[in-house]
């Protein structure tokens with residue numbers, strides 16, 4: 001998310017269970033990509049967790065350095081299309097203002113509905129939660145948010161074949177074989193800017 005204002009966030013909470021490791025019940029401790037430890041002094045990082053109802057399909061943390069490196073490897077055209085998709089579907093700034101006012105430290109309302117189509121968690125087959133963290137904290141700013149399966153498929157379809165290949169390779173290398181889904185897509189595959 002590019003933003004010229006100084007990046008200072010004072011609304012945060014301890015990473016809640018929904019964003020913790022399903023296996024250990026603890027916060028995810030290392031970047032899936034470079035292996036950097038994340039819970040002490042480290043860079044900001046993203047957590048993505050894909051759920052089908054209450055079942056966790058995929059979960060990982062990725063530091064911003066690795067995240068930026070990954071999205072820079074996508075084609076400019078792909079990134080522009082995805083940017084447009086996000087901006088056409090969501091007014092990030094007013095969403096942030098509204099939620100910071102109404103629920104500054106309660107992540108529930110932030111992830112209740114799909115960021116881009118507005119459907120509720122119960123109305124969708126699966127969804128991915130995305131959160132921005134620093135050390136042991138989940139920050140409230142443009143994230144956290146939820147994005148549903150259908151919207152992820154729409155985003156995936158905006159990617160060029162080359163960018164999709166890059167993503168698929170990255171995924172297989174770092175996450176492994178994706179879970180089998182009814183539709184052709186990989187859960188947890190959220191590209192955000």
Ligand SMILES: [Zn+2]
Nearest residue numbers: 031034063066
């Ligand atoms: Zn990393």
Ligand SMILES: [Zn+2]
Nearest residue numbers: 114117148151
């Ligand atoms: Zn949606």
